[in-house]
Amino acid sequence: MLKLKTTQSLFKSVISTHRNLLKFCYFFTALVMISCGDTTNSKEQEQDSTVTTESEISQEKTSKTILFFGDSITAGYGLDDTNEAFPGLIQAKIDSLGLDYEVINSGLSGETTAGGKSRIEWVLKQDIDIFVLELGANDGLRGVALSETKTNLQAIIDAVKAKSPGTEIILAGMQMPPNMGQEYTSNFKAIFHDLAEENQLAFIPFILEGVGGVKELNQNDGIHPTAKGHKIVAHNVWEVLSTVIDKKS
Structure with missing residues (x-):
């Protein structure tokens, strides 16, 4: 009788041990699967992150800057919205054509x-593909020496050439009103033509062509273009800028 009880106790002990072992195996297997799953997800996330980063870098490399x-003409002085200034209108034109260029307005x-x-x-300090130089009007109005x-x-x-030899430079010409005197206005106008020729630059002969001196296209000061005037200025700029963009494409 004692032997029977001992055998039964032993059998029950073996069964219990076996069950515990099975539970442990199930637990271990589940743990391994979860661990593998986490590793896979981690690798997938890492790969996704790598793809995103590479995509962003690729996009940054392909984007060009004007x-x-x-x-004040570039800055859009007096306008309710600076996007109405000709650089903003140029950006809208570029976007409508699906060109990969970003316009930066550095007018002051x-x-x-x-x-x-x-x-x-x-x-x-930033990378520039096309540099449009529009300065000189305030010099003329203040009587700065032409030299x-x-x-x-x-x-x-x-x-610009020293910092980035590959940057295309466009020079915008400017003219003074006739009341400044024929000799002065003539010599002032020649500055821009001569610089463009001497440096072999793309040249906009007169950025305010069709706008300068036209009352309805200028603000009350008679100097700064209205929003409507800027549309014409944008057209003057685009005629030259578009050829430079085609050249760089």
Whole structure:
């Protein structure tokens, strides 16, 4: 009787041990599967992150930049919305054509060529594919010596070429109103033509063509274009800019 009880107890002990072993195996198997699943998910997430990063880098590399470096005309002085200024209109044109270019408006109201010369190094810290130079009007209105205006513009051109030889430069020409005197206005106009020729730059003969002197296309000061005037300015710029974009494509 004692032996029977001992055998039964032993049998029950074996059964219990077997059950516990099975539970442990199930637990271990589940743990391994969960662990593998986490590893797989982690790898997939890592791969997804890598793909996203590579995609972002690729996008950054393919995007090109057009920087407008100018005065109040570029800045859009007096407009309710700066997007109505010609650089904003150029961006809208580019987007409508599906071109991969970003426009940066670096216009500063009241800027002279001397002021532009002093801030050009800071502006050139970013990558620029096309650089549109629109400065000189404030020099003329303030009676700055023509030789100084030309020297400053040349210094800006030289800085761009030195920092980024592959950057295409477009020079925007400017003219003074006839009441400044025929000799002065003629010599002022020639500055831009000569610089474009000497540096072999793409050239916009007169950025305010069709706008300058037209009352209904300018604000009350008679100097700064209205939103409607900027549309014409954008057209003047695009005629030259589009050829440079085609050249770089």
